[in-house]
Amino acid sequence: MNKKVNTKALFENIVHGIFLILGLITVGGVLLITIYLIISGIPAIKEIGLFDFLFGQKWASTAAEPSFGILPFILTSIYGTAGAIVIGVPVGFFTAVYLAKIAPKKVKVVVESAVSLLAGIPSVVYGLVGMYVLVPGIRVLFNIPDGASLLAAIVVLSVMILPSIINVSLTSLEAVPSEYEDASLALGATPIETYFKVSVPAAKSGIAAAVVLGVGRAIGEAMAVMMVSGNAANMPSLFQSVRFLTTAVASEMSYSSGLQRQALFSIALVLFVFIMLINATLNFLLKRDKER
């Protein structure tokens, strides 16, 4: 009898152990990515010098006297993301308020499925449509030699971050207790005033989280941006061909070697640091939204 109980306990312990190992694989994945990026990203930074690497204005990796300054990429990523946020956030925000508070149920279902479709479209398809419609459009509209520019990337990114912004804001707006709104209505505010002056401020952490998530999506996007931004290592300017942090890694990786290759890993490390900071902000905001 006792023996049977023992084997059973042993068996349960083994199963427990197996599940623990499965659970730890996720942690292993994060560690793997972090460690690999640090190990492969540090050498080039050491050789080039942190300051020269981050603030050097010239990237000429294949020149006779190569220079590895990634300031153009960093600034392009920042400007591109900021531009996408400036266009995408208002559109997403107002759509979310409409869906959460005003839309009739049937309209809401249709728009919500449209938004989830927008989230599901592969980024290369965005890139393709951008290449074929947006880039020539910008060239004609602004009368510049090549439409592949920062502006084209900003427009594509702002469409691509819409679903994240709408979904996260929507969840947070829907979670606002109806007592808040009822109180405001009872005091004589109209429904629209209530939504914007009571519901939105109450959901502000969630909406902030939506914006931060949008920033993360925009800064990490590679393929769509690579197809529309022209990919020349210029300092950012709205109508010029530019290169982002993500596209800098992607565009040279296939033929790189030596210090150039190591420098690409360092770019990825810089991108990773940005993403980690954004993630930390996002987690903080989402936690605050939940606590409310």
Added chain:
Amino acid sequence: MLNKRISGKRKLYISSMKFVMGICAALTCALVIFLIIYVLYKGLPHVTWKLLSTSPSYLSKSVGILPDILNTVYIVIATIIIALPLGVGTAIYLTEYAQNERIVTIIEYAAETLSGIPSIIYGLVGMLFFCQFLSMKTSLMAGALTLVIMNLPTIMRTTQESLKTVPQSYREGTFGLGAGKWRTIRTVVLPSCVDGIITGCILSIGRIVGESAALLFTAGFAHVVNNIIDGLGSAGATLTVALYVYAKEQGDFEVAFAIAAILMILTLIINSIATLAGKYFEKRRSI
């Protein structure tokens, strides 16, 4: 009567807010409709049986995407087969076994971090670790393993959500009948969280089909028809990577749009399956 008591300024505020909201919602919908119609209009005429059923050939100068379709299918199958037990196992550990708060926090934080990392970084680390360190070379398997790490959080989260809705009384019932923990999980808990597992799978399939940046350096560009075993061991382009190559590097927009149309239809199908499955499970649960 009521309207008269509202000042002109407030009326203006209300109507302008309504106007802006209407415009934004309409813009979002218009974008989706435009994208679908445009891609299908440009792409569908070029989707021919010949395109779907042949490999690209330099001799006859014809382009076929059969290898890319097969590669996509292989990579979806391989990724799901590996990611499913890992994701479900993690979810089970977190909701059924873990007693140590700290481990739970660490694993959940790791999953959140993973879902925020951009796919280009996955591609890079996948190349370094799977292709070089484990010397798998550029192969579909290396791509699939990279995507496994990427999709773990999705499957884990949906399973976890659904595990949380399994009533505690079910577990107590089986414990009371003398079943051990593993037996309880296998016979009672797992069957009642099938919906979460399936939802996670559908979401992951959508993500895998649409992924490109993570596969560029891990799975490569080749267009050769293989069976699944040889296919996983050799390099190959999925539909998305093929689209990128045809559009950006070869300037063949006819084929690129044809692939885009196929991807668009796949996205539509996967999204509707996800919606239908969600509705079905909700209905079943409420009974």
